[in-house]
Amino acid sequence: xxxxxxxxxxxxxxxxxxxxxxxxxxxxxxxxxxxxxxxxxxxxxxxxxxxxxxxxxxxxxxxxxxxxxxxxxxxxxxxxxxxxxxxxxxxxxxxxxxxxxxxxxxxxxxxxxxxxxxxxxxxxxxxxxxxxxxxxxxxxxxxxxxxxxxxxxxxxxxxxx
Numbered sequence: 001x002x003x004x005x006x007x008x009x010x011x012x013x014x015x016x017x018x019x020x021x022x023x024x025x026x027x028x029x030x031x032x033x034x035x036x037x038x039x040x041x042x043x044x045x046x047x048x049x050x051x052x053x054x055x056x057x058x059x060x061x062x063x064x065x066x067x068x069x070x071x072x073x074x075x076x077x078x079x080x081x082x083x084x085x086x087x088x089x090x091x092x093x094x095x096x097x098x099x100x101x102x103x104x105x106x107x108x109x110x111x112x113x114x115x116x117x118x119x120x121x122x123x124x125x126x127x128x129x130x131x132x133x134x135x136x137x138x139x140x141x142x143x144x145x146x147x148x149x150x151x152x153x154x155x156x157x158x159x160x161x
Contacts, residue, residue, distance in 0.1 A: 041078035
């Protein structure tokens with residue numbers, strides 16, 4: 001017996017099972033200002049959706065974390081600025097680890113998708129690529145150059161239809 005039930009949407013065939021998946025992402029804010037934090041976070045969120053061919057309706061919830069040196073605003077405000085008002089959002093502070101990457105915003109986006117786990121594209125950009133070099137074979141710097149290039153995109157292309 002399947003562990004989840006099928007949910008058909010307008011862009012999905014009824015033969016595919018949607019499953020909850022987690023998509024990781026990270027970026028860096030240029031400064032501890034609301035504008036810098038919100039801009040970096042907004043670009044990351046848009047890129048995460050685009051890289052995984054998701055619609056806003058696919059997003060279940062999002063956790064945001066920021067390093068202790070980012071205190072001027074909540075990164076979740078970027079999602080609200082995008083009009084994502086009906087998605088549960090949670091912000092938290094990363095633990096202060098000596099030598100850790102500063103001005104860093106991390107995201108864990110929970111989504112419903114038909115993609116298998118190995119086809120999920122995790123997005124590390126804006127100077128945060130060093131956090132997971134195994135997931136970012138080429139540096140990503142903008143929505144047009146998201147982490148879906150290279151290995152992760154190849155995995156998505158090979159995913160069963």
